[in-house]
Amino acid sequence: MIEPLTPNTQAILLLTAPLIAGRGETSRELLSLGEYNKLALILRQKQKQPADLLAQDAAELIEVCAQLFGRARLDALLGRGFLLSQAVERWNARAIWVISRADAKYPRRLKVKLKEDAPPLLYGCGDIALLEKGGLAVVGSRHVDDELISYTENVGRLSAEAHRSIVSGGAKGIDRAAMHGALMAGGDVAGVMADSLDKAALARDNRDSLMEGRLVLVSPYDPAAGFNVGHAMQRNKLIYALADAALVVTSDFEKGGTWAGAIEQLDRLHFVPVFVRNGANVGKGNLALLNRGGKPWPNPQSGTEFGRALIAAAESVAAEPKQEMLPLTLREAPTVYEATPLAKPIEAVSETIEPAATDTKTSPDAELLNAVREILRRELAEARTEEEVAALLVVTKPQAKAWLAQLVEEAVLEKVTKPKPVRYRTTSKIDRLL
Numbered sequence: 001m002i003e004p005l006t007p008n009t010q011a012i013l014l015l016t017a018p019l020i021a022g023r024g025e026t027s028r029e030l031l032s033l034g035e036y037n038k039l040a041l042i043l044r045q046k047q048k049q050p051a052d053l054l055a056q057d058a059a060e061l062i063e064v065c066a067q068l069f070g071r072a073r074l075d076a077l078l079g080r081g082f083l084l085s086q087a088v089e090r091w092n093a094r095a096i097w098v099i100s101r102a103d104a105k106y107p108r109r110l111k112v113k114l115k116e117d118a119p120p121l122l123y124g125c126g127d128i129a130l131l132e133k134g135g136l137a138v139v140g141s142r143h144v145d146d147e148l149i150s151y152t153e154n155v156g157r158l159s160a161e162a163h164r165s166i167v168s169g170g171a172k173g174i175d176r177a178a179m180h181g182a183l184m185a186g187g188d189v190a191g192v193m194a195d196s197l198d199k200a201a202l203a204r205d206n207r208d209s210l211m212e213g214r215l216v217l218v219s220p221y222d223p224a225a226g227f228n229v230g231h232a233m234q235r236n237k238l239i240y241a242l243a244d245a246a247l248v249v250t251s252d253f254e255k256g257g258t259w260a261g262a263i264e265q266l267d268r269l270h271f272v273p274v275f276v277r278n279g280a281n282v283g284k285g286n287l288a289l290l291n292r293g294g295k296p297w298p299n300p301q302s303g304t305e306f307g308r309a310l311i312a313a314a315e316s317v318a319a320e321p322k323q324e325m326l327p328l329t330l331r332e333a334p335t336v337y338e339a340t341p342l343a344k345p346i347e348a349v350s351e352t353i354e355p356a357a358t359d360t361k362t363s364p365d366a367e368l369l370n371a372v373r374e375i376l377r378r379e380l381a382e383a384r385t386e387e388e389v390a391a392l393l394v395v396t397k398p399q400a401k402a403w404l405a406q407l408v409e410e411a412v413l414e415k416v417t418k419p420k421p422v423r424y425r426t427t428s429k430i431d432r433l434l
Helices: 007-016 033-045 050-054 059-069 071-078 081-093 108-117 128-132 146-161 174-184 197-202 204-211 229-241 256-269 284-291 303-318 364-379 386-393 397-409
Strands: 097-100 121-126 136-139 166-168 189-192 215-219 245-248 274-276 413-416 423-426
Touching: 007 033, 007 050, 007 071, 007 081, 007 097, 007 121, 033 050, 033 059, 050 059, 050 071, 059 071, 108 128, 108 229, 121 128, 121 197, 121 204, 128 189, 128 215, 136 146, 136 174, 136 229, 136 256, 146 166, 146 174, 146 303, 166 174, 174 189, 189 229, 197 204, 197 215, 204 215, 229 256, 245 256, 245 303, 256 274, 256 284, 274 284, 364 386, 364 397, 364 423, 386 397, 397 413, 397 423
Parallel strands: 136 166, 136 245, 166 189, 189 215, 245 274
Antiparallel strands: 097 121, 121 215, 413 423
């Protein structure tokens, strides 16, 4: 049974979704991701939620938001109730659910890694809990030979033997081979679709796995949306963000979605360790990715070896120097922090941190501030005093005060002066994204 849409999700659908119920043209006035993030910030500052825009007394709130987007535009979007009901009827007939960033079930992995780039809406079919299981993201080209299909299916089979999930994109070629191999061996799979979710939800090949709770198909795009190159490129981020590690089976050189997604991870995002198939028969694209920082895939021969490879990947991330900077006792902090004793008091950080040169390592002070920034962005959903922040970070009050001043200047935190005492809270808290 599909759970009813929450009021917040209904409002977000009206504001951002094309609501494709037939072959008609979609609205050109939808709020973009950037625009929706601005709206969400306004609502949070007003201590409101998206659903409040649909309340009977919403006129004043809509007027405030209309200063950015125009009253006629917002009225037109929020007035699409009949179109939404048609779309919901179509989705329910295909067992498709919809969640938004304002819902508790929205994958935390996406919020943590993508932050403000996390899609406002996710459409899906199957067990949503599979989106939090992590596993191995498998990506590669669409047009490959039978040998690579067999190789990739075996990767999927080994993942099932290791009781680890496969995350992939659902496209023909490498994506489907990895998913098929895992499902045939009784494993779990999360497929991130760039288009045609409604067709995939009804496909005969998917039905048993969906019903058994071993497959979830999800998309940030309307279930009836057709193929779009931009959508295919953008969903790459979601595939990597939902995984613990990634494997590039084969990639073209300096072209195509697989190459672009891998380069984005290696050069900029660093969501997960990126493995690359290595050996005598790999192409120029794979060799280039290895030269850019990709890790050679160890080609495990059993489920046990597969599991060890993913554990080693996780340990390599935990061992990075940037994670050994500050002792924490926070509930959600990495274990490496909790086990590290405080050897000496941490010296005060300069209020002005000079950016590190691109060809050198980040300075220790800058690394430390980066860690503190992420911790406080996550932990200060509710305002806290300087003393409370100092206790949270296990540092002196002057040290905490110096960091707080820096982060207020960066607009990461905001100072709350009334009622006293002075407190600090996040201005863009990950878990409070709407």
